[in-house]
Amino acid sequence: MLNRRLLRIKAMQALYAFKQAEKSGYDVARDLIGESFEQLALVEGRDIILPEKQTAIGVALFDEAFKSGRMPADIEHPEARREAAAAFEYYLKQLQKDRDFVGRNMVLEAEKIYKHYVSVLALTLALAEQVQMEEDEKTQMHIKPAPLPGYMLKLHTNTILQTLRDFKPYEDERIRQDVTWEDTENAAFVRKLYRDSLKNDERYQEYIAAKQVSPEEEEKILRHIAKNIILKNELTKVFFEEDDITWNEDRDVIFSMVSKTFKSAAAGQPEMAALSPDWVEDRQFFRDLYSLTLSHEKEHEPLIATKLQNWDMSRVATTDSIMLHMALTEMLYFPSIPVKATINEYLELAKVYSTPQSKQFINGVLDALSAELTTAGRIKKSGRGLIDNQ
Structure with missing residues (x-):
């Protein structure tokens, strides 16, 4: 589950992102001063030397305001002060926007871990469905005179996955999180992951070769698939990082949540894992750490x-x-x-x-x-x- 250390990491990353935005906003605001005077020179036909001097004075006034937090008075250079004040106002407004955006996005990114947890559960089920679909396709095309013996389809008939398929809270969360592996692009990814990774995996081959498996083995193979075929796979890394650049560092949390669900389903009492023991409290800690550090x-x-x-x-x-x-x-x-x-x-x-x-x-x-x-x-x-x- 999500712990305070990972929240500190995410807060640190958010603060780093804000610092980069702060620097960018500073550079843009200073550039606005020069752009304003260049525009005045074009419109009013002034000598270009004057705008350059005014720009230098304006930038100096802006930098003074940046350090002290307020615009200095300068009655000798009203135009330069006016443009510096406008740039400083832009900078402050942009800074607040960036601060709010990064703070909101940081929480949303953390909460996205839960969606990825549901996605990995659903992907495990989708891989099991792919096993059945491939054998059905072979039968329909008469590649084999008959389907493989039942024991060769054990992933599809894994009792833990059967329990999960019928578990309404899982289905409700899958719908709420808008998780599906059935659309064209995602279905193609499932097929590729099955054929390139799962199908030839040594541990998986041992599992389907056994005529009988214990409940413990059923749970172990699902944990193996989640950890090694899904979470540590370069295919899924690329796939999920398109949606979340922190996928790599979130994998351990996702795996612990998935494992907890498999274990509960194996015991006949399935439950969906929580993002953290008390997300309301942890989320407040997360927000406060970010905002108080900046304040x-x-x-x-x-x-x-x-x-x-x-x-x-x-x-x-x-x-x-x-x-x-x-x-x-x-x-x-x-x-x-x-x-x-x-x-x-x-x-x-x-x-x-x-x-x-x-x-x-x-x-x-x-x-x-x-x-x-x-x-x-x-x-x-x-x-x-x-x-x-x-």
Whole structure:
């Protein structure tokens, strides 16, 4: 199921995407100043040298506003200030749009994991149907005098899949998530996946060659198909990444959800897996981590800067900077999360998503920050957050 670590990863990726949008918006806004003066030169027939000077003044005023958060006064250059103010207003509006868009999209992308979970269940069933369809086609074309013995069609008659076919909550979710493998393009993909991957798979061949299989073997083959034929297959990777670029990192969560459903169906009590134990609470954590990190960025910047040991913030890798801001936000504004748990989580993220030196760097900065802020009484934990802060 979806856990807090994966949510932190997705929040980090969202913050990185926002930072890229922020930089792009900054560049576009500065360019607007020059474009405005070039247009004035064409319309009013001015000497091109004047627009270049006005543009330089306007860009300088814009940069000052960008750093301070408000437009400076400049009565000597009213036109330059006017264009700089217009560009700054555009920048702020675009920034808010990008912030809202990335925040909404981040949650939608996380919730898309559930749709992919339903898709993998449905794809497993579709592969089983493909087994039956291929044998039916051969029979109709008289390629074989008779269908293969019943035991050669075991995937289609797998009792777990039969239970799942008749499980109304699954069918309801399949319809609600708009999942189908029966349209022309998807059906072609199912055939290709069956013929190129499943049909010649050694583990699958052993399964269909056995005259009898235990309930445990029926579950094992489905887990094998889900993990190795679907989730780890390059065909499905390309197919699903067209819809979701985070497919690769979501696969473990999807597999755990699919496995849980197979296990419950094998026990005769099928149930659909939840995205997380409490998605309402986890979704709020997810949203708050993103929004509070951005809201307190300016306030946290000098705190982090004091612990960089002669390094300037501009020299810190973007990913490292984002992780430091996220961790500091957790320490200060998430009272139920222990400080040590926060630090450990971001050290794990640093090992995967940053440079080899980042783990030690981030650990040093966060240790220093947590000690200083705890002493100052700014870190206040409660409930579970007190576990390692005694």
